[in-house]
Each structure stands twice: as structure tokens, then as C-alpha cells.
Amino acid sequence: MRYLMVDGHGDPNVGTAFQDAVEALYPVAYKLKFASRDAGRDYVVPPLEGLWWADDMDSFTAQRDKSRWDWTLMIMVPDWVDTSSVPSSVRIETLSEGRCVQTLHVGAYDDEAAVLERMHTSFIPENGLRMTGRHHEIYLSDRRKTEPAKLRTILRQPVA
Template structure:
């Protein structure tokens, strides 16, 4: 029987505790990525992005199992979020001003050719409208701070304010990269008050 790898159990970056900010060094990881802009709750572009990522990810998984004998659990959906004004995330929470990149991690044993083949298989069956926007890219974050948020996305503001304004400067650090979220719960199926989300911020010495 093929052993199935679950990256939520093997990678430290998928582990966090509620109420605690932790420093960790995140290795370079490759992701299927797709970019967009606007409120994820109302933007058709956001739904279309997710609908393009998952078929490619599952074609990769099945090819890995059949061709390489290496099975794995498709990693959780992740997102990079940013805006011209940081208050759009904390104080104002003006989602119409948000830019984002949605992502699914690709195991390091799958190469560019495997990803290209997976995209071709998706295109040959039920082609998502934004399939051509999916790309494979390496994300280099390095030193990061992260915590686990349990609850609605709209309740993240206080946690982010403490992270940005208290913990990070208190450790003599500064923010360097984009706000990163890892959705351990499927927000399409789990009630908002029970959602589990890793909140991550890349940092460097002040």
C-alpha cells in the first residue's frame, strides 16, 4: 500500500497555537498560484481562482500516486494578501482594496513537467475559465511569525493589530513580506466560528 504524506503533520509551517505568536524559519516552497483583487466574499474572480487551482492540484496528486508511487494529501488552501494601506487589513478591513494570491503547495518531488502535464489534463476535461492564469512559483519567506486564529475571518483584526503593532516591534523585528493565511478548515463547509486559520507574517531584523 502506498504511504500517504500529510504535510499538515510533517511541516512546521502548518502548525500554530491560538493565543501564541511563534517565530519559525520557513523553507522555500513551491506553489500553484493565481492572482486577483477585491473582496473574496463577493468577487467572482476569487471563486474562479479557487476553481482553477484545485483540479490541477488533484491531477498532480493522482499522477504522483500512479506514476511515482508517492501519495499525499492535497495541502490546504493558502493566500497572500496585501493592500497599499496596511489599515485595510486591521482597522478598516476594506476588502474591496485587497490584492491576493491564492495558492496550493506542490511537493518538492514533482517537477515543472509534472505540473504542465496536470494542467493539460485539466484543460482536456472540464477546463476552468482561469486555468491559463495558474502558475508554478517558489515562495521564499524565511523568518516568520505566526499564530492560529479560531473564528471568523472578520475577527482577525485584533490579532493582526497585536502582531503588527506589539509583538513584531517588541522583538526588534520589522515586517518584510505579504500577510499569509493558511486555511486549515475548508471555509466553504465549516461554520465561521469554528474556522482554523494560520496567520503568518514574514519578518527581518529592524
């Protein structure tokens, strides 16, 4: 799939880098959507997604040290969309993850650690799999409008 992407580092709740990345993506996504609609092919802008990784993946589970996290925020765009006018602050890249393990998490983002711990240390190895690629999240809820206990997030991990 083809995505608009912006990279960053660190705790998404500290500083402005994470919010700046969100604010860079959405205007571009909607500009492309409206240009496509005007050309006769409308579509719904998909939800925000994120790839997450760190040198030590325990920083997502046991340690929960967000300052060590790297991330790429993404919004998918259809293949037919002309992306020639995308600004240099946003890149376009194709993501092909292959086989994945995923689950729907309902609740606050900070409550994901236990789910990820089970996914990484129990489910994946118990099924003869190993993690490949970056942890992937798809944000089905708008965190600005949804109480934390009701947030819905797909947690995905590419595996082999």
C-alpha cells in the same frame, strides 16, 4: 516551497474572482496528485493558502477595506511532481519567506483584524522586528463545511 498560484484583487466575498481562483487551483492540484500517485508517489493535497497585501496595510486592520486587497491563492505541491501540464491560468512559483511570526486564529475571518492589529503594531515592533513580505494565511478548515466560529487559520507574517 513550490506552489500552484492564482492572483486576484478585491473583496473575496464580492463578485466571483476569489471563487474562480479557488476553482482553478483545486482541479489542477488533484490532477497532479493522481498523476503522482499513478507514478508511485502519493501525497495528500495540502490546504488552501493565501498571500494578502494592499498599498495601505491598515486596510487589513483599522479600516478593514477588503475592496483594496490584493491576493494570491496557493496550493503547495511537492518538488517531485511534474508540473508540465499545468494550464496557463495557474502559475507555479517557489515561495521562500524566511523568518516569520505566526499564530493560530480560531474564529471567523472577519475577526482576524484584532489579532493582526496586535501582531503588526505590538508583537512585531516590541520584539525588534519589522514586517517584510506579504501577509500569509493557511486555511486549516473548509469554510464550506465549518461554522465561522470554528474556522482555524494560521496567520503568518514574514519579518526581519
